[in-house]
Amino acid sequence: MEIEQRTNAGARLVPGEGAAGAATMRAAVQHRYGPPSVLAVSQVGRPEPGPGDVLVRVGAAAVHPGDYFVMTGEPFLLRLAFGLRRPRHGIPGRDLAGVVAAVGKDVTAFRVGDQVFGWSTAGSLAEYACVPADTLVSVPANLSVVDAAAVPTSALAALQALRRIANVQPGQAVLVTGASGGVGSFAVQIAQAFGAEVTGVCSTRNVDLVRSLGADHVVDYTTTDFTRTEKRYDVILDNVEAQPLAAVRRALTPTGVLIPNSGRGGRWLGPLGRIVTARVLSGVTRQHLKPFVSVEKRQDLLTLADLLTSGQVRSVIDRTYPLDEAADALRYVGAGHTRGKVVITI
Template sequence: MKAIRYHAYGPPDVISLEETAKPDLADDGVLVRVRAASVNPGDWHLLRGDPYIFRAVSGLTRPKAHGLGADLAGIVEAVGKDVSRFAPGDEVYGCAPGSFAEYVAVPESGPLSGKPAGFTFEQAAAVPTSAQTALQALRDKGRLAPGQRVLVNGAAGGIGTFAVQLAKAFGAEVTGVCGGGNVELVRSLGADHVIDYTKEDFTRTGHRYDVVLDNVGNRRVADCRRILTPTGTYLHNSGSGGRWVGVIGRIVGLSVLNLFVRHRLPTFVTHENADDLAVLRELAEAGKLTPVIERTHPLSEVPEAIAHVERGHAKGKVVITV
């Protein structure tokens, strides 16, 4: 099969499209013929080995794993002898390491679910990681309830576009923060209010929010706490802060501060799972969740796609067709 591979940390030009063996199929495995995959910030972090602290897991000087990509949508090609939840021919979507490839193998118990009816493979592939991040942040960590007010910083990005829609589905009053060129997009997703950050500082509007989901990390935590209600929740979801400190330093700081203030400052890591993929499928089929896809690239153009996402101004999702 054809697959994207990298054998050293570095910029997108270290990526190559190679011929390699199909993944082995375990007794509890599902072999998926990938039709589409999507790019996430984690792809370029893995590619560059940045922040360096992550290399303790991914490999100190060279990557231990050579594939990239996490999200996918496709058709089940074959299943192991112990699999009962899927059958060849099923259309599925979910997560698997190395999804920038023609085939991936996923355990039956892994993050895999039936593709939303009516979605193209490209639309389905745009959903898994970003939408699960938004869902788990708002539902589980933010404990968002109907009637509450939520602000989404970075509302036009991959996670932000899903967060706006999910917050509306949960019955919240939503304010989205984005650049001027994306104001109408964010409003079309259901945002009740949109702040153009080039014209207005969202931390100085005088409005208060029950939940702030920060996908950008471009303001001090103290500034973001200022716009929270007395017992409001600040959710940090950004890798900003420096190569060595990065997201780890900000998480540690929030964890310590959380011990001494009334505001809730929980940290979280997305847990990809089949149950939440089923929840998202139901919302999609009910018309409450639609991915925003800025552009698509063929498998051979993964380096360009990752470079575009790394620059930080992608609108919604960038999808790879396979």
């Protein structure tokens, strides 16, 4: 049934009023790949939690470039995972924060009324989302629901890149490109928390923002090319990939780590060509070129919650949009010039 395809995987529809005898909710829905105009807010079936699930009344949901790519279906390589002809799940979005509305019979970690944040595997731009309990953690007391929704995907990518992939150590020199963006704004703060000497690369209008996040040095890319300075870095997290790999490698120490992380590339294969090149080069040089894919780990989300609670990390919110303007939010994200995160309030 159409309505079942729009609900979260593994969830059942709640009996009650609405279409086909099911309770309904408002959600941003797309039936085909395409530009933001394919999104429309409509009534769809409301899910019911399975034994290990939590039904979250969504208060806010962040969107990021990955959501834009999935919505458009480009690069086409993505469709192998998300549906060849149309999106397998018609509700976009992954990150969310909200209040527990119901729990499955096997869930003991959360109770109705708890504030939580985490990931939805089948869409977060909706009034309700049914989420496995092990993909959620409690919202720190010092965070708003909007700030919490901004965290999961982008902050997790930054944490895993710097800790798991690069193994950043105190005193190391770390450079972050796209330092004012979603991943970059978190990466600057996390690298600082790890004791690194942090350089952020951004445009002129974002210099003060990146400095306020704790960057020791800020490079304005409109006036300075970091690959042509004398400075060498132990770790480069390249969230923009505007420079050729050969140029970026010049800015690395002889045994430094380069993490390409923009996700952009050609219409068909996206960043795959650059990833393959990086892997090949890494086998013939002492430098380490390490493209990666972040993995949703609850323990890492708990680590981020601790960093947020202590004030070492904070969310940077560029804009908020109501659910009815979800298409505008994704259009803005797709333009590629966000300062921090874009969040949809529901």
